[in-house]
Amino acid sequence: MHTIYEIEFLEDVTEKLKAVAHPIRFLMVDLLYVEKELSVTEIHEKLDIEQAVASHHLRILKNQDIVKVSRDGKNSYYSLAKEEYHNIINCFTGK
Numbered sequence: 001m002h003t004i005y006e007i008e009f010l011e012d013v014t015e016k017l018k019a020v021a022h023p024i025r026f027l028m029v030d031l032l033y034v035e036k037e038l039s040v041t042e043i044h045e046k047l048d049i050e051q052a053v054a055s056h057h058l059r060i061l062k063n064q065d066i067v068k069v070s071r072d073g074k075n076s077y078y079s080l081a082k083e084e085y086h087n088i089i090n091c092f093t094g095k
Helices: 007-020 023-035 040-047 051-063 083-093
Strands: 067-072 075-080
Touching (some): 007 051, 040 075, 051 067, 075 083
16 A cells, blocks of 8 residues: 655655765764753764864754754753654664
8 A cells, every 4th residue: 555645745754864864964863862962062072073063964953853952051952853863873774
């Protein structure tokens, strides 16, 4: 049995997949699944990338609603919008 999907739904899904389909963003999704919530500073230090690079990739994930941001004063903390987004990683890593 084939399920019929609305084109808007399919476009949204493929945009989310494109957002995760980058090595740094792939690692970010995995890291946020394990750590639950991290600041940009913690993310860039753990991934050994520049803070500007981390911010750029987090913005892409945020624009696709893959991560969410909570603020505490001047600090921004990132977490997965849905833990199920980690299943994308599991599909390719066998975890």
